[in-house]
Amino acid sequence: MRSLYAHVPFCFHKCHYCDFYSFVDNADRQGPFTEALALELGALARWERDGGFDPGLDTLFVGGGTPTLLALEHWERLGEALHGAYAITPDTEFSVECNPETATPELMALLASIGVNRLSVGAQSFHPQHLKTLERWHDPDNVERALDLAREAGIRRVSLDLIYAIPGQTLAEWEADLARAIAIGTGHVSAYALTYEPNTAMTVRLKQGKFEATDEDLEATMFERTIEVLGAAGLERYEVSNFAASDPATGGPCRHNMAYWRQEQWHAAGPSASAHVGGQRWKNAPRLTDWMRSIHETDGGSPITDHEGVDPSRALAERIMTGLRLAEGLDASEMLTRAESLGRTAALEAAAHRAQEHGHLSFDDNRWRLTDTGLLFADGVSADLMSALD
Numbered sequence: 001m002r003s004l005y006a007h008v009p010f011c012f013h014k015c016h017y018c019d020f021y022s023f024v025d026n027a028d029r030q031g032p033f034t035e036a037l038a039l040e041l042g043a044l045a046r047w048e049r050d051g052g053f054d055p056g057l058d059t060l061f062v063g064g065g066t067p068t069l070l071a072l073e074h075w076e077r078l079g080e081a082l083h084g085a086y087a088i089t090p091d092t093e094f095s096v097e098c099n100p101e102t103a104t105p106e107l108m109a110l111l112a113s114i115g116v117n118r119l120s121v122g123a124q125s126f127h128p129q130h131l132k133t134l135e136r137w138h139d140p141d142n143v144e145r146a147l148d149l150a151r152e153a154g155i156r157r158v159s160l161d162l163i164y165a166i167p168g169q170t171l172a173e174w175e176a177d178l179a180r181a182i183a184i185g186t187g188h189v190s191a192y193a194l195t196y197e198p199n200t201a202m203t204v205r206l207k208q209g210k211f212e213a214t215d216e217d218l219e220a221t222m223f224e225r226t227i228e229v230l231g232a233a234g235l236e237r238y239e240v241s242n243f244a245a246s247d248p249a250t251g252g253p254c255r256h257n258m259a260y261w262r263q264e265q266w267h268a269a270g271p272s273a274s275a276h277v278g279g280q281r282w283k284n285a286p287r288l289t290d291w292m293r294s295i296h297e298t299d300g301g302s303p304i305t306d307h308e309g310v311d312p313s314r315a316l317a318e319r320i321m322t323g324l325r326l327a328e329g330l331d332a333s334e335m336l337t338r339a340e341s342l343g344r345t346a347a348l349e350a351a352a353h354r355a356q357e358h359g360h361l362s363f364d365d366n367r368w369r370l371t372d373t374g375l376l377f378a379d380g381v382s383a384d385l386m387s388a389l390d
Helices: 030-050 072-085 105-113 128-134 141-152 171-184 201-207 216-232 255-261 288-297 312-323 332-340 345-357 378-387
Strands: 003-008 059-064 093-098 118-124 157-164 188-193 236-239 242-244 267-269 274-277 280-284 304-308 361-364 367-370
Touching (some): 003 030, 030 072, 030 288, 059 255, 072 105, 093 255, 105 141, 118 128, 141 157, 141 171, 157 216, 171 188, 255 312, 312 378, 345 378
Parallel strands (some): 003 059, 003 267, 059 093, 093 118, 157 188
Antiparallel strands (some): 188 242, 274 280, 361 367
């Protein structure tokens, strides 16, 4: 167990495209939430030690919501709880998501003091009209300010989240967003095409005809330009939507997310957080009051929902789905060996061959990797390979 995700659900405004568990904060729940999270972290660490696991962490990610909305005293308490439960060293990748409006010198100094060494800032766009479309509330100029404050505090690894294919967005505007991200000097960029998730305000507005989704050809062109522009600036694609500089001191891949994509093990704390341990998956209850009640009634025990037991077929399908998104691709021999135990080796091999014939998949050094063309059809290629396991 080398990775831990902690979820902070508070926001000062619910962005219309977001489907993560979050809600508008009124500040009075931050204290009780932090105390409950401290109890849960202690219980998780005890469970790991009792099971013979090393309590050290390779990666730690605090996401949300807007974690940096927590007041300083609650961040102090959270830092105390984390260090009391786990062995967090300078080698631990300790990431925190940040809304640029919440960045202050005091907060950045405190985060650095508890071991945070990577900040992920939600920029989304540098064009106010597109932020308005997304119902994202921040001043674009505060993005650079947030990164500067982080660096001044000693947090050298900073990442920017950007969104493209926003309704009304032009290719020139997207290229301008990329150029500004490069000019700021970030060592990591996550560039995602806008996704219309079910049950979000963005999807409701789309169905109501309040705007039109971006044309597929324009979206594809934006994706291709992203790879070209960021690559020319020294940010290489290591996952379909993620780009990093080679210097691990200021850039490098997000090791925590790599643990997800490689289907490694991770624990999770906080309401709605999802875990993957020993081939089993589960999710904490996505409701703050239910989660806190269970924590206090069971001395740190999380209320579990959506439990999935060990399933070799599902595990292989998930490994294919996430692994193909990585530039490193998949070990073909490993995938076929795992398929053999399911009696699906021939079907999987045939699906991979079809993808190669279409020019979507390459086979070099015994690895399956998406080609440049295949990147545009990543979901379809994965779905075809996964269906071979049925």
